[in-house]
Amino acid sequence: MSVGDVVFRAFDESDEEVSDGICKDIADFYWIDVDFFFILNPGLERDCSNIQSNTEYCTDGWIEPVRDPDGLCGHLFRRASIMETPSTVPTANTAPRTEQPAARRLMGGLLQLGGL
Structure with missing residues (x-):
């Protein structure tokens, strides 16, 4: 695509x-x-x-819009959208985990707050 x-x-x-x-x-x-x-x-x-x-x-x-695999979306970065692929983020105290893309985290937070 x-x-x-x-x-x-x-x-x-x-x-x-x-x-x-x-x-x-x-x-x-x-x-x-x-x-x-x-x-x-x-x-x-x-x-x-x-x-x-x-x-x-x-x-x-x-x-299909322009997608940025780094998650830098919106007019500030001249990007149309972000790539919806999970990333592995290791931490000091735990094994690597799969983190949700930034847009999905933001949307989930807004839903929990009753913003949408």
Whole structure:
């Protein structure tokens, strides 16, 4: 997977009968912008004229961002995201342990505090 790739997360099958406006209907059903629906399904014409019945189409996904394996994310570091890989952090008194990525620790702390 490379920066800018479309990452597909979920699919759904089109109805047996398709008609004008079906692409917008599918996008609305999944609460996504119709333009994003076309990004997720690059083989579809913008007027949806080539959509097929009983065919799976992507309904959720994202465009792969720049990831920083060092965990320096956000606008201060000009990074889009962090790599979600655990790191081993040895301590003086204990055996090495697996530490959660910084973003996950932050999110967990906010949830415990009732912040989200």
